[in-house]
Amino acid sequence: MIFPFLAVVKKELISVFRDRTIIISVLIQLFIASFSSGLLLGMLSLYDADTIMRVSGAGFKIGVVGESDGVLASYMTDRGLSVTEFSSLTDAQNAFYSGQILAFVTMPQSGDGLTEISLYLPESDAVSSLIRMVIQEPLKQYENYLRAQNGIEVRYADLAGKPAVSFEFVYSVLIPMLMFFPAFVAGSMSIDMMTEEIENKTLQTLLSAPLTVSGMVSAKIVAAVLLAITQCVAWLGLLHLNGIAIQNIGWILVLALFIAGITSTAAAISASFFQDRERSQFIYSLFLLAGVGVSTMLRISPITTLSRLAIGDAYTNGWNVMVFAVILAGVYWVLLRISRRLMK
Amino acid sequence: MNQIFVIAWRELTRLRKRFEGGASPVAVILLLAVVGLSVYSLRDTVSLGNGLYRLGVSGDVPEINDSRFAVNFVTPEEGQKLLADKTIDVLIVGSEVFSREDDKSQFAVRALKQYMEETELVRVANSFADEDAFPLRVGISHLSAAPPPPTTDASGPVLQTTQPVEFIIPSLTPPPAPFTQVIVTLLYIMPITFISIFFTSSFMDEKVNRRLTILLSAPVTPFQIILGKMLPYAVFALSTTMLIAKLTGGNIPLALAIFAPTTLFIFAIYMMVPLFYRTFKDTTFIAMFVTTTTTAYLVFPAMFTNNNDLSYISPLTLAVKMYRNEPFGWREYLLPSLPMTAIFAIAMYAGSRLLNEEFLMGYKPISRKVADAIYLMMAHFKPWFAVTLWSLLVIPAVYMTQVVMLAFATNLPVGLILGATLIASALIEELVKTVGIIVLAEHGVVNSVRQILWLSFLSALGFLIGEKLLLLISISMVTQAQVSSALFGAGIFLLIPLVAHFVFTSTVSLLRIKLRFPYWLALALGTILHFFYNAYVMRGGL
Known part of the structure; x- marks a missing residue:
């Protein structure tokens, strides 16, 4: 059972590297990071x-x-x-x-x-x-x-401190963006991998291998998550080379892994339900927006957790990360139910 | 014309069928939930610095309700201990604030200062009479550039100002920065991008199900198919533009005039996605790349509205001025609009040439597909005409790419920005000037050295004409930028740049076609030559 599973993972990874489109994804991330810090530099020099x-x-x-x-x-x-x-x-x-x-x-x-x-x-x-x-x-x-x-005292008026824009940009925008963008891409890729099989009518052939439908879907998710994590490791290495101090690297990678797992699994649910790329990608985009809104409202935003891990916040640790493992388990359970639709 | 409407109607029917039934309620509920939750949860969120600072609070301290801070309630002794061991960044005991000397603590103090200023302002405004709470008025005037004539009036000089006096209260009026207006103008771009993704998906759907092949065998031209499929989405996009203008208090006809070329441009770019993709994964990556670069092109310049005239290359700058009720002229309007419309026209032509089964269904490396596409666009004409026209027409795309490169290069250390921009610009220019000749040679249309030199000359000529036409529009806007003179060749005798362009183009073409150099190597050598020429021009050598 494990060999067909690994064979599907390998097939997807080879396909990504053969098409070389992953390079575009890496370029996009590099571009966004450079562009946003360029924009920040420009704005600081004019408006700060x-x-x-x-x-x-x-x-x-x-x-x-x-x-x-x-x-x-x-x-x-x-x-x-x-x-x-x-x-x-x-x-x-x-x-x-x-x-x-x-x-x-x-x-x-x-x-x-x-x-x-x-x-x-x-x-x-x-x-x-x-x-x-x-x-x-x-x-x-x-x-x-x-x-x-006029006899009016304004409190806290003598505070000074140091300008924090660059610090805040690196830890609350740049690092979360580099760690989570691969996860969002992994979700989109999961939909592409699955709907391509459905729309090209190769899914049934794939299912004739000794592999269950949930095994096949999971293999595609694993391939997408592996790619996301590889990119995260590379970005962390580059940030380190740039002299940016990042604490709790292990937990940050685990968090990135869980988020990539959640987005890919949610994307797979969408693909299993709608079975075409157009609607699946649309609903997946909405899911991402909803996820950001809900997690911020419930104060379990992965972006905040990641920022706090990166600066070494004393109150943020592995337990905050494990919350996302629970969410991943829940989303995966839903996928196991929904993916049966692919057999119909 | 009738056929275009028939295809447009069919497209509407297809879209309705796609989203009716099971998907529709889910999509609507999710959409409403997303909008509601996001607006609710993010309304007080400060995006920069979210959750980065930890405060210890003791005694009578204003409530701290800011997403940048996590608050721990402590006793003063506990707080001092936590501050010393770096568990918290700042300790507030009543009206006293304690911090450490390290950067993190000082950053937190600065963030706290910003927050407390606002909180105290609200308290002061609510507790005291207006004239006591806000006792200062500053009248701001702008003096004319020319000095006034000397006067003997004993009461002092009469200052010549250019605008009416603007009265501000310093604590309530932040200095003018276009952030808010740029964010509002981004509201226009998001639905256009979203709608164009549906346009792309529709093409892909037809391609996968081979319905496009059937359509191509019907008595309609590829141009009519593209226009017919695009029409409903373009109407949706322009309707959302009108709606947003209405909701945000903008001028509807002006907003339409500003965003119609932008809509065409975004549609043109997205149309390339279904033409070039090979697998579904390609589509995702290419669409993301397109979204990122177009957003960068639109947003980056607009952030510098009224600070740098180069900002006019983005239509968002015009929209920012619309919201500020500031006037702009035809030149300012044409500078962003003309290149965008030109790119749309080129994309429509390219689309009508590439919409054939062999090109759509073939699986080749992306670089090969691009080369095939260029050949298909040129093969219809005589080589001399095709090469000249190609070089002339790609100028808007080159110009836009150079702007994006400039935005990209600002990330580098200051000393390298200019050098990197010049190298990137030279590379792009050499690429577009030579690629047409190279693909024609690959298909055996061009062989001899004489032909290569002749086409290189025409390519250089076409590029130069395009460059100067662009310069004609932009001359009053971009001359203040140091880079522009090298990018667009301002103020140089025409013959010298023509010779320079010819030398670089023929060098790359001959190295590739006759000496069989790899294209990347030939390009690199041409780029180096071009870079040194640009650097020489900028240092005042010509």
């Missing part, structure tokens, strides 16, 4: 004040016109901006048009309990939006200062 300040902070020369107490100017200086004080609007305007400053702020004017200031920016959209990014924090600090003058 910390990154803008790190790259060209001192280059932002801002003029301040006639501020008596110097509070706003000091907030801007603390932020790393180059601040020049002017005594009149004419001086600031001349400095602006001679290129000495990029923008200027007029002194605060109080009236009716409100303080009004004017910010003059250049016409260029690109430069203006960068200035608005970097000046936002000093303006908010100044707003808090004015609130304090």
Whole structure:
């Protein structure tokens, strides 16, 4: 019984490597990873004040016109901006048009309990939006200062910390994407493997081998899961070579294995039920969306579990992973019932 | 025309039959459940940093309801111990916050700062009068680029501004970033992609069941078959565009004008999937690849709306401007729309040539299938005309691929971005200029050195004309990008690039056809030559 099973696994794996289409899957993952980190880099350099300040902070020369107490100017200086004080609007305007400053702020004017200031920016959209990014924090600090003058204390306003976007991207987007994308592909492949046999009418021939229908379906799932796990191992190796520290690698691989098993089994249920590619893939896509929604709602999201395993969270361990083994067992039990339809 | 409608009606009937009966209720229930659950469970979820931080909380602390944080309630002593042994990242005791010096703890503090700012803002807004809670107004003006004339007015200068003053409250008005609008515009793309997948599946279904063969033997042309099958899906896609525009408060005619070329482009790309696939697995992989690259092409530039004029190469940028009520002109409209429409036209032509049983049913390596497809498209014409036209018409595809490559290259260290983009661009250009000549030679249409040189010249000429036509449209948009001058050859005397293109093309073609070099090696050598030429141009050598 085991040899026909392995023969089907081998047949599917050989077919994938012969067609070389798995290369496209790997390319897609590489592309998504590179594209999203490229996009992140681009956006950070334009929309993240910390990154803008790190790259060209001192280059932002801002003029301040006639501020008596110097509070706003000091907030801007603390932020790393180059601040020049002017005594009149004419001086600031001349400095602006001679290129000495990029923008200027007029002194605060109080009236009716409100303080009004004017910010003059250049016409260029690109430069203006960068200035608005970097000046936002000093303006908010100044707003808090004015609130304090009104007797309103804003708590936790002095927190600083370090910008975390890159860290958050790697552990909550990049690693889960690289570990779970192969699982989603494995599901689609399971449908392709099964519906191709059905639509080309080769299923009955395959079933004439000494193999049960559930054995045949399981062999196809195993082939898809093996491919997914191989890709996960390769991605973990590449991440390691890139110097990204990942904890609990063993459990991460087990989790990726269970998720690939769940998606492939669910896909096989869909293929057994509808027996054509078009409807099976459609329902499988919906199942994936539903899975993300339900798991997030029940607070057992595999993405969060994986992120926490990767950063070495003290409260996340093998038990969190075993939840998905239970789900896999449940989905597989349903498959054993549904796959009988293939015999009809 | 009548036949197109007959095929379209038949397609609708096929689709209705496919999803009626057992599948229909399941699909509807699942769809509703998915939409409901996803919206409900993900409404407060922050995607970046989900579940990464652990906080210890003690005493009177605002409720922390953010998906980035897991909260442990502790006593202050316990909390200090847990913080020290790195079990938690931050400890909050009343209004005091404790952290460690390591990166992870500091990242958590920054995330907490963002969350607390919002929470405190809500508290302050609810507890105090508006003018006390929000005491600062900032009036933002944009000064004109030209200085105003000198004035002797004693009251001071009159500043010349380009737009009306925009008043903001700093804590309530984040700086303008196009994220939200790009996400809204992505709503248009998702249904179009979904619908085009059904279009693809329909073709595959007909192919597997050999009904396409029967259809091809009927008195209808392949062009009519493709158009007839595409028509209902295109109507669905444009209807969803109108619906989304209506629901999101967009301008319906403008949204249609922006997304009609995009819809045609996506359909054109997806049409290639059933033509080229050999097994079902191919379809999945090719469809995924197509989805990924088209999304990258559409989203990446739009994220830089108003920051870089290159963003106009994506139609989503126009949609972002539509939602911001900002005007755009014909040039801005044509820059993304024309290449997309051109690709649709090429794909329709290619589809009508490739829709035959021998091509559809043959099992060959993908590279071989692509070569056969190019030959089938060219075989209808004289070689000199086919090669010139091919080089001219593939320009939009080259241009789009180069943009995707640019997005891809931004992942590299800054010093390598330009070099990698130039190499990739040179490779793509050499590939498209030479592949037509190579496939014609493989089929024995081209043999002599003279023929190869003549076709290389025509290929270079066609490419150059296409390149300059594109430049004509894009010149006012992309000149600020350093890369564009090398990619599109801006500002260079026409003869020199023509000679350069001819030299590279004939080198690759001769190496492959006459000296029997492997194609990849000949291409690599041509690419290296082209790269050095581009680098020389960029350094001001020409």
